[in-house]
Amino acid sequence: MLEVALSDLSLFLGQFLRRPSEIRSLVPTGRAAAREMARHVRPEMEAVAEIGVGTGTITKAILARGLPPERLELYELNAAFCGRLRELFPGTHVHNLPAQEMVNVGRKDLDAVISCVPTLPLPDEIQSAILGAALKMMKPGAPFVQITYGPLPPLSDAVRARFGLSHQKSRRIWANFPPASIYVFRQLG
Ligand SMILES: C[S@@+](CC[C@H](N)C(=O)[O-])C[C@H]1O[C@@H](n2cnc3c(N)ncnc32)[C@H](O)[C@@H]1O
Secondary structure, three states: OOOOOHHHHHHHHHHHHHOHHHHOOOOOOOHHHHHHHHOOOOOOOOOEEEEOOOOOHHHHHHHHOOOOHHHEEEEOOOHHHHHHHHHHOOOOEEEOOOHHHOOOOOOOOEOEEEEOOOOOOOOHHHHHHHHHHHHHHEOOOOOEEEEEOOOOOOOOHHHHHHHOEEEEEOOOEOOOOOOEEEEEEEEOO
């Protein structure tokens, strides 16, 4: 917790108390999990999207990989978080929109999508709307990187089958609260 600025922590907690079903976490992602997600971004990538950005813990880790901010599209539902993201990350493209509306909004031909949208509790139709929109905007075979906290994959069996997704799972990151795993989904050829 101490690794996050106090102002961001209080903004995060305040928004969680107002919208628990959208935010679903008391505190932002920790540094170790953020790094594990950002490791799928390379500085030469042409365009990357992050969805479910919150106060930008993972954004920091993505930019620390050397990706120029102009190549980063940020999609976040919460207007208060978007205001903070615009202050913190000049040059990035902040969209105050649900991720499922990203089609034809920001850059296409994304090399990666990094997601903290809490997908696991969402019904299959919403999981499908998010995945469908992301896949339309991604290059073929690009990674969809998703954090989760439980033992199950963060996309349902039906959604993975519908989109023909394979996945790889990271080691468990115990240093996060709550402990997290990172899944990398790709659409099979
Ligand atoms: C668990 S928080 C993670 C925030 C931040 N990425 C972090 O790691 O600390 C989930 C975030 O996803 C956002 N969110 C939820 N549903 C969304 C959607 N459909 N599209 C975009 N953002 C969404 C919430 O507003 C919240 O900021």
